[in-house]
Amino acid sequence: MLTGTAGLLRLLSDGNSRGTAVVVDLAEVPHAENPLFRQSVVNLLDNFAAQFQPEVVDVGRYTQVFLFEETNAHPFISKLKAVAVDFSEQHMGAPRFTIYHLPHDAGRLAAMLKRLAPAVTADPPPTLTAAEQQQLAGIHKLAVYEKVLVGADVSALVRESPVWRWGRDRSWTLEFAEVTVALDHLERAVGTPLRRDPWLLQQITPVLDRRVIRHFQQEPSRLATAHSLNLQWRSVLGPVFLEFVRDLTYEQRRNMIVEISALDAELTADGLADAVDTLRLWDCRIAIDHLSLRHTDPGYLPLAALDYLKLDLGGLPLDATGELPPLPTWMQQFGADRIVAIHPRNREALQACMALGLSLVEQRDRPMV
Structure with missing residues (x-):
């Protein structure tokens, strides 16, 4: 598994490279x-490439190596040529x-990669503490996400996850x-990690909430089911x-189910009660997400x-007999x-869930039992 430009350059310098890049x-x-438009093109190319299972390395803002x-x-190259023709026909x-x-061509490829690599500059003299620099970096990351999401078509990032009933x-x-x-x-569209940064994720979640709500407003047919x-x-x-x-x-409204995460660090009994009252007032259904068998009592x-x-x-993990702990x-x-x-x-985990009496399963494809 190669990691970015540095990993690819190491492969080339070690003399172990072979095949076609x-x-x-x-x-x-x-x-x-x-970023979102660029990511849609990247996703198309990735889907083409996945049929042939190459190693894919992002080596710059606009560049990938397959x-x-x-x-x-050759089959992947043929598809690239077809894409080029289509773009040309659209002028x-x-x-x-x-x-x-x-x-x-290892030397020629290495030279190209080095041209893409950002120049290394000396660190500026420290004027902020480490904690202050970390806070400032978090604010910069937040600004990048907010800038992208303000005018973005979030439908390009929406994913549906079906819930099936047995x-x-x-x-x-x-x-x-x-x-x-x-x-x-x-994350890939913006180029900045999100899920590994709890503070950033907490800050950006309200923005994502508003964009998902706007998505439902623009796609009212979703609530036909x-x-x-x-x-x-x-x-x-809000x-x-x-x-x-x-x-x-x-x-x-009856077709809309609002899921509230049990892991929200700012969730309180009063806040949850107010949200539930509001949803019930408008006839919406309600789910609590991200619970665990370790939640031995319902709390509030x-x-x-x-x-x-x-x-x-x-x-x-399943025990020696393939079973999960019992439901609280x-x-x-x-x-x-x-x-x-x-x-x-x-499949074993699915069967263990059903053995607990669970008849609802969330997964992309229809379950097989």
Whole structure:
């Protein structure tokens, strides 16, 4: 697994490179300076490349290297040529690509990579403490995300995660679909880590909440069927959500499930109660997300007002008999048929969930049992 330009340069300098490297440059593609538009082109190329399983290395703002060591690069190159023709027919600058045959062209590829590498400059004399520099860096990251999200079409980042129900007829049917912003795509589009920075994630979540709400406003057909969206409790009480929900029909409101995370560091009993009251006033359904079997009591969760609990089973291994720990008593009383198992990692984990009485499962594809 190569890590960025440095890893690729090490491979070339060690003399171990072989195969074909295809360097794709998006610099002349119109709107390439827009991270979300650029990411949509990158995703298209990545999907093409995935059929042939090359190593993919991001080596610059606009440049990727597709390294084919074991497979033939010609089918991928043919697809790149087809993309270039399509762009040309639209009178648009097309992605440029250059082919390097390794190890013969290793020196030429290394020289190109070094030209792309940012110049190393001396650190400025320290005028801030380490803590102050860290705070300032966090603010800069936040500004980058807010700048991208202000005018972005969030639909390019939206991901649906279906929730399936196991019925008495021993078949799976769609219960609802969760709509979220794909944080991995957003990170890649912006080029700044988000999920590993709790402070930054906490700051940007309200912005993401507002953009997801706007997405539902622009795509009202989503609420013709049951869909859920994750919101902080503060977002439920904010003007953007209230403006949105006022314009919905009763059926649309009943088809909307708002998921509130149990892991929100700012969640309080009073805040949750106010959010739940607001959602009930507008006939919306409510779920609590990111619960665990380690939650041995419900705390201040208003169980009587909730429609679903979502149970994250990550980090809980199966025992020697292939079973999970039992549901806490309060979850059993709430109703196992209203508890969603989030992404069981394999068939054995799915069967263990069903053995607990869970009949709702969240995963991309229809479960197989």
